[in-house]
Amino acid sequence: MQRGVQQIACARGRGPRARSRGSVTAETAVVFPSMVVVLGVSLWMINVVEMQLRCVDAARAGARAIARGEPPDRVRQAMLAALPADAHTTITRDNDTARVRISVDVRPTWGGALPVLAVHATAVSPLEPGELP
Template sequence: MTHERGSVTAETAVALPALVVVLAASLWVVAVVGAHLECVDAARAGARAAARGEAPEAVRSAVVRAAPGGARVVVSPGAELTRVDVSVAVQPRWGLMLPAVEVRASAVSATEPGVFR
């Protein structure tokens, strides 16, 4: 009976670090997916605003507000299409030595007639 207790302790000692690694990886994936969704939402909102003819400064500030912190925003207005690109490097808070993951999203919207300046 004491032999079985020792094996359970050893199995737990081996399994616990693996469970911590799986949990950390899962949290990292959730953070990356969340950042991607924020980039998609920000790009879509910016493309709609730019297509309506809002001032470029207003479009950019709206996208920056909706995007994750530190995001890079590029607004490309055109006569027919307006494109907004949002990208951000997502780094795990617990693993500063790990490389950052680049998350990107783009949105294109038809520019309303008479809007392009």
């Protein structure tokens, strides 16, 4: 007789299954915004890494060009063509080396809630034989 009463209670929505109704919706409502934030931060970090690689490539190319004896103004223009407009470059030529330092502030393109990160790259190349400092 008791078994029949339990089946009727479950059928009316008062049993163990009724207590967990809507829990998936509540869990999704909590997890989904967190996943969106994690995805946004991940995409921004990919942008930061991409900018770091661009800075390293431009610094290496600039240091090699200075070491070959190319004019610093032309080298700076070539480097800035591959970098954002707000990039800062420093070209130094010593007795036996050419040094290029590039720094860029990376901002998220889709919102201002994340902080600005500074990305730096430095490359050093020995001067070619016959080049004067």
